[in-house]
Every structure is written in C-alpha cells, then in structure tokens.
Amino acid sequence: MILDKMIELISYLLPVYKTKCTHDKVPPEVETAYCPDCGKLIKNEWYIGRCSSCGVKVKVMVRNGEIISQNHFCTNCGGNDFKIEKLDKINFIDINFAALLKREVVETSVCKTTTCWQEKIHEQPKLLIQY
Ligand SMILES: [Zn+2]
Numbered sequence: 001m002i003l004d005k006m007i008e009l010i011s012y013l014l015p016v017y018k019t020k021c022t023h024d025k026v027p028p029e030v031e032t033a034y035c036p037d038c039g040k041l042i043k044n045e046w047y048i049g050r051c052s053s054c055g056v057k058v059k060v061m062v063r064n065g066e067i068i069s070q071n072h073f074c075t076n077c078g079g080n081d082f083k084i085e086k087l088d089k090i091n092f093i094d095i096n097f098a099a100l101l102k103r104e105v106v107e108t109s110v111c112k113t114t115t116c117w118q119e120k121i122h123e124q125p126k127l128l129i130q131y
C-alpha cells in the first residue's frame, strides 16, 4: 500500500509517468476496444490465481503489468506458491478473484497497408524493363 502511494506521488511529480496511459476508460466487459485516451487497441485479459498445493482460487492483482497474488499465503492450506491462469471469459464467480490486465494490441492492419505499398513498388521496375 505504501508503494502504491509512492508511485502515485512519483507519477504526479514526473510528467513522463503521466503520459503512460493506463487505459482506464476501456470498459472491462468487452474483449477488445480502442482506448479513448490514447487511441491504442486494448485487449482485456482476465487472470485468476490458484494455490499450487491445494488448488483453491486466490485473489490476484496487477502490478507493473504483472499478475501477482494479493496474499502471501494460501488461506486454505498456508502454502505460498501460486500459479496464474488466464481466463478465456470472465464469469460472476471468478470476477471476485480475477485481475484485469489491459494489454496493448499491436495492430496488424498497419502492416498489411505497408505490404500493399511494397508490392506496387516491386511491380513498377518490371514494367520499365519490358519497355
Ligand atoms: Zn490508453
């Protein structure tokens, strides 16, 4: 908790941290959406944690883009080893345990446009040789 406050303070003092968008306005119920703040395509990924020893679900959270367990020890067996599972779809039971990671999607449509241009460039010299 103290660390969170410190990050908050640093991001307030250093404008460079402010520019990193957290995509807060992307609704969690959609699979993918464009962030209204930065325009990037965002994919919502849900993760849950499980105790490696007894398999009980544990609450997880996102910190610095990583999924970590909220507790250090399992409330069921006292184990401290957890595994993270990615969910295909979130449901009402898992939402209490799950953490949402808003991942930036590298758009492939931009690459396709580039390929089209390259193809056109390749064709032109061929025509010139024929003349
Ligand atoms: Zn954003």
Ligand SMILES: [Zn+2]
Pocket: 051, 052, 053, 054, 055, 056, 074, 075, 076, 077, 078, 079
């Ligand atoms: Zn356990």
